Amino acid sequence: MDIRVRCLRLEPGLVLTMAAPATGTTLPPHVRPPWVPEEVTPSRQSDFVLSRTAVMAAQAIFEVGGLVVADGRRPVFPPGLRGSISHSQGRIGVCLGTDRPEVVAVGVDIERHVRLSIEGLRYVATPAERDWVLADKCPGRTLTGLFAAKEAIYKSVSALASRPPGFLDVELRPAGDRTYRVTWPADLLPAGLTLDATVTCVDDYVVAHAVVRTDRAELMPHRYPPPAKPSGISVSSTGDAFRARRAVLADDRYLGGRYPGRRIYPGAFVLDSVLRSAEAHLGKPLRIEDIPAIALTGILGPGDTLYLDAECADLPDSFQVRAACTDQSGAAVATLTVHFKPSGPAEPGA
Numbered sequence: 001m002d003i004r005v006r007c008l009r010l011e012p013g014l015v016l017t018m019a020a021p022a023t024g025t026t027l028p029p030h031v032r033p034p035w036v037p038e039e040v041t042p043s044r045q046s047d048f049v050l051s052r053t054a055v056m057a058a059q060a061i062f063e064v065g066g067l068v069v070a071d072g073r074r075p076v077f078p079p080g081l082r083g084s085i086s087h088s089q090g091r092i093g094v095c096l097g098t099d100r101p102e103v104v105a106v107g108v109d110i111e112r113h114v115r116l117s118i119e120g121l122r123y124v125a126t127p128a129e130r131d132w133v134l135a136d137k138c139p140g141r142t143l144t145g146l147f148a149a150k151e152a153i154y155k156s157v158s159a160l161a162s163r164p165p166g167f168l169d170v171e172l173r174p175a176g177d178r179t180y181r182v183t184w185p186a187d188l189l190p191a192g193l194t195l196d197a198t199v200t201c202v203d204d205y206v207v208a209h210a211v212v213r214t215d216r217a218e219l220m221p222h223r224y225p226p227p228a229k230p231s232g233i234s235v236s237s238t239g240d241a242f243r244a245r246r247a248v249l250a251d252d253r254y255l256g257g258r259y260p261g262r263r264i265y266p267g268a269f270v271l272d273s274v275l276r277s278a279e280a281h282l283g284k285p286l287r288i289e290d291i292p293a294i295a296l297t298g299i300l301g302p303g304d305t306l307y308l309d310a311e312c313a314d315l316p317d318s319f320q321v322r323a324a325c326t327d328q329s330g331a332a333v334a335t336l337t338v339h340f341k342p343s344g345p346a347e348p349g350a
């Protein structure tokens with residue numbers, strides 16, 4: 001089944017990717033892509049596939065390869081990218097990613113609009129928050145936004161806080177344009193951090209994101225050397241179509257450790273191959289604008305070769321590439337439809 005990925009640039013260098021079945025329903029249970037680790041239970045499978053597809057898109061947008069590993073339940077993103085994951089009922093998975101140097105951590109949460117009724121108010125809202133929630137013309141929806149914002153805050157601070165914050169530990173005050181000023185007990189977080197939260201409505205969902213920033217150099221994320229670019233790609237063009245070929249090198253450092261006991265070419269690099277080959281075909285730098293459909297149906301490993309056959313079309317304000325990917329034996333690996341725009345100097349995120 002095809003998965004559609006939407007990319008929302010929330011601010012320069014801060015991108016939300018959202019993956020959902022193209023049909024708008026849940027993924028059929030028998031669809032288990034071969035890259036899903038065995039320990040992912042059937043009940044978690046749709047959430048896992050959708051959220052990791054969103055992660056893959058974020059990694060491709062920021063051109064950061066490498067592993068997303070788990071520290072307990074908390075995902076740890078590879079050097080060069082801070083990120084957070086959320087999913088809802090096997091229907092949608094989202095990833096918030098940033099490469100901004102002053103951002104220490106981010107958190108994201110997605111909830112159905114109808115997630116909370118007003119009865120939940122006293123568990124989620126401080127007395128001051130209750131006042132502005134109840135004053136709103138849709139208090140249930142506003143409470144769901146507050147709940148989602150606090151879940152996003154919880155994720156953003158979970159590696160930094162002295163203890164797990166409770167719902168009534170942090171307090172949000174509306175600051176206009178769906179953003180909130182956040183206050184917290186002095187002993188919760190190291191000094192020198194700021195924290196803001198924003199709630200956005202996307203279709204039937206409330207999406208909240210939280211961003212922890214600092215202007216103190218010693219608190220900024222480590223400056224890692226730029227990630228190595230994935231291995232070379234060759235492209236031959238015929239009119240509006242092109243064919244690309246890319247070897248999966250056995251010594252590629254990104255193959256190791258992604259999934260326990262297996263060396264798998266990351267799906268982000270399949271998407272990256274479409275981007276790089278489209279750039280070579282057009283002769284100019286591009287950025288991913290939208291991913292209307294993506295299906296990762298096979299896996300590549302060390303020594304394999306990725307073949308990509310693509311057709312291009314001009315759209316009113318973007319450029320579409322439809323690509324079918326196979327390995328050297330002709331076995332299907334992926335099909336993708338990706339929309340691109342020319343990349344400016346401030347990309348990604350501008």
Ligand SMILES: CC(C)(COP(=O)(O)OP(=O)(O)OC[C@H]1O[C@@H](n2cnc3c(N)ncnc32)[C@H](O)[C@@H]1OP(=O)(O)O)[C@@H](O)C(=O)NCCC(=O)NCCS
Pocket residue numbers: 047048051073074075084085086087088108109110150151153154155156158159165166167168170
């Ligand atoms: C951990 C928690 C935030 C997850 O939220 P959820 O609504 O159950 O599930 P979501 O789909 O939104 O998020 C799940 C993802 O969160 C991420 N996550 C889990 N624990 C995390 C942590 N401690 N820190 C950061 N991210 C975490 C994981 O990536 C997980 O997805 P995965 O298992 O596929 O990797 C929630 O279960 C929880 O324990 N909340 C604590 C109470 C709270 O939020 N208090 C607010 C205080 S301000």
